[in-house]
Amino acid sequence: MEEEQPMHTDDRRTVSGCFLFADHGLTEAAEAILDRCPIRSYRKGELIYSRDCFERAVGVxxxxxAEVLKGRGVVLNxxxxxxxxxVAGLFTENDRYVSDIRAVRPCRVLLLSAPALEQLFAADNAAALGYIRFLSGRICFLNQKLDAFTSSSAEGRIVVWLLENMVDSRVVIPRGYSDLSRTLGIGRASLYRCLDGLEAQGALRRQEREIEILRPELLQSRIG
Structure with a gap:
């Protein structure tokens, strides 16, 4: 891990698209605060955050x-x-982070600490609203996920997992369907039966360990 400062022009363009600034772009006040935030470089395979070693900072x-890992190396995103x-490590007393973040390719990460975010929110109300919208969206999704996983519906668990792991309309099953069935706590027969049903309805298309999501709105309707 190496540290650098400040941001380049391309970095500002990238940061302006994150959830804090997506609706209004970077203000001069925001740029001044971000220029004081560290940028760190990580090698391929290096852990950026782990359950036991993380910073109370939003990384952009x-x-x-990079990939987000849970449990026995299950790739969530x-x-x-x-x-x-x-975000889950900010403004909390919890001394463990919720997942591992690992560099798949060499990465550069801007770290916005809790104090930096407090300054940002005071100087840029729109950024504070962006943060609130992001958290509200996560709360809604996690409530849907909780409903699905506390129900007896195998389909509900599968649909939530697919939506959470969808990237550009595709979901990769990293360790195969047997491992996925154990992760979701359902039998392999139930997993295949539900996926067959969703494919028959045109919601998705399967090809070996990759699933193409054709109608995400149909999947969403299955979890309320």
Whole structure:
């Protein structure tokens, strides 16, 4: 891991697309605050955040690619330039982070600490609203996920997992369907039966360990 400062012109363009600034872009006040935030570089395969070693900061990926891991290395999401992580570690006393973040390719990450975000919110009300909208969206989605996973519906669990792991309308099954069935706590027969049903309805298309999501709105309707 190496540290650098300040942001380049391309970095500003990337950051302006993250959830804090997507609706209004970077203000001069925001740029001044961001220029004081560290930028760190990570090698391929290096852990950016782990359950036990993380910073109370929102990370914005400036370049490269990273993956979000849970449990025994299950890939929950893939992050690219402009994507962010770390919100779950902010403004909390919890000493463990919720997942691991690992560099798939060399990455550069801008880190906005809790104090930096407090300054940003005071100087840029629109950024504060962007943060609130992001958290509200996560709360709604997690409530839907909780409803699905506490129900007896195998389909509900599958649909939530597909929506959470969809990247550019595609979902990769990294360790195969047997491992996925164990992750979701359902039998392999139930998993295949539900996927067959969703494919028959035109919601998705399967090809070996990759699933193409054709109608995400149909999947969404299955979890309320």
């Amino acid at each position: 990926l400036l370049s490269g690619e 893939t992050l690219s330039a402009g994507d962010s992580f770390g």
